[in-house]
Amino acid sequence: MLLLFLSLLVLLVVLVYAFMQQAIFGKTATGERLQRIKKSANYKAGSFSNLSPTPQLTEGAGFFSVLAEFLFGKNKRASPKDILPSKKTDLLKLDPQKNVLVWFGHSSYFMQIDGKKILVDPVLSGSASPIATTKSFKGSDVYAVDELPVIDYLFISHDHYDHLDYKTIKKLKPKIKILICGLGTGAHFERWGFDDDRIIEKDWNEEIRLDPGFTVHTAPSRHFSGRNFNRNKSLWTSFVLQTPGMKIFIGGDSGYDAHFTEIGQQHGPFDLAILECGQYDKSWKYIHMMPAEVLQASRDLRAERLMPVHWGKFSLANHAWDDPIRSIIELNKEKNIPLITPMIGEEVDLENIHQIFSEWWTTIN
Numbered sequence: 001m002l003l004l005f006l007s008l009l010v011l012l013v014v015l016v017y018a019f020m021q022q023a024i025f026g027k028t029a030t031g032e033r034l035q036r037i038k039k040s041a042n043y044k045a046g047s048f049s050n051l052s053p054t055p056q057l058t059e060g061a062g063f064f065s066v067l068a069e070f071l072f073g074k075n076k077r078a079s080p081k082d083i084l085p086s087k088k089t090d091l092l093k094l095d096p097q098k099n100v101l102v103w104f105g106h107s108s109y110f111m112q113i114d115g116k117k118i119l120v121d122p123v124l125s126g127s128a129s130p131i132a133t134t135k136s137f138k139g140s141d142v143y144a145v146d147e148l149p150v151i152d153y154l155f156i157s158h159d160h161y162d163h164l165d166y167k168t169i170k171k172l173k174p175k176i177k178i179l180i181c182g183l184g185t186g187a188h189f190e191r192w193g194f195d196d197d198r199i200i201e202k203d204w205n206e207e208i209r210l211d212p213g214f215t216v217h218t219a220p221s222r223h224f225s226g227r228n229f230n231r232n233k234s235l236w237t238s239f240v241l242q243t244p245g246m247k248i249f250i251g252g253d254s255g256y257d258a259h260f261t262e263i264g265q266q267h268g269p270f271d272l273a274i275l276e277c278g279q280y281d282k283s284w285k286y287i288h289m290m291p292a293e294v295l296q297a298s299r300d301l302r303a304e305r306l307m308p309v310h311w312g313k314f315s316l317a318n319h320a321w322d323d324p325i326r327s328i329i330e331l332n333k334e335k336n337i338p339l340i341t342p343m344i345g346e347e348v349d350l351e352n353i354h355q356i357f358s359e360w361w362t363t364i365n
Contacts, residue, residue, distance in 0.1 A: 106311070
């Protein structure tokens with residue numbers, strides 16, 4: 001029996017190892033890329049770390065109790081029963097003079113600003129997991145890669161599957177001119193066949209000069225990274241995008257911390273802050289913001305408008321699918337921050353601060 005058990009264990013290890021060699025899992029940085037990582041002040045003892053101590057779970061929350069709640073205590077409204085409504089903006093026929101944003105659900109969105117076409121964390125495959133267990137909500141997959149134009153700048157905030165989607169990136173590859181990411185994330189793109197001269201890979205607090213009038217500053221966030229069993233081998237980041245006509249904060253994923261105030265002081269004010277507002281839980285409040293913290297972060301950044309993202313496509317937490325936006329709306333009655341809350345695919349006029357959006361989620365079960 002012992003020999004049989006050991007044989008089965010070895011077989012399991014071999015199968016898992018073989019499975020993890022698939023391209024979808026990307027690659028850990030080696031060679032010159034790894035040498036650059038080792039020079040980072042944010043890389044210590046073989047992994048990246050946050051500016052403040054950041055436990056994965058809050059005090060008193062146990063891994064197995066959190067897992068049990070997620071698996072067996074799932075909120076009955078974690079996913080919408082109805083098909084989500086949407087609008088379809090033809091991204092291939094946009095007026096080049098327009099400054100617009102189109103949300104694809106969760107943290108994926110397209111922007112056309114001052115003539116440049118920009119894409120952030122695109123996940124268009126219908127899944128946010130390597131084995132397609134985290135399915136997108138019905139009606140949220142409005143766009144396919146074929147419906148996207150050539151992308152001048154692709155921003156990747158970090159390498160989690162709900163932000164860096166292998167299937168989407170492989171199809172997008174011929175359309176991407178330049179991609180911008182944190183240290184270590186470029187190794188995934190290297191494995192997927194991208195030339196190094198298309199990859200701009202930076203540490204926090206670095207400046208990237210792109211085309212005339214377009215500058216990017218990488219900035220901290222409070223999160224983590226990893227596509228396999230090894231965490232924090234690549235850097236999670238936020239971005240300050242300065243164009244000839246406006247300044248936008250691209251938040252990625254982040255728990256609340258003092259870095260928002262520091263970014264606001266150094267780079268603010270912002271015309272728009274795009275911040276995560278969903279997939280939160282008191283048990284992991286250090287790596288994802290609670291609703292009230294999203295509004296405070298917007299204030300810290302000195303943002304004129306706020307667009308809450310990281311909701312509306314995937315269920316990655318135990319709250320109701322629409323709780324993030326409902327909570328933000330309710331809490332904002334006191335803050336009165338101008339919000340951008342479009343349907344998936346709806347055209348957002350970035351120059352119209354008075355644009356009105358319907359509360360479309362209130363009609364969905």
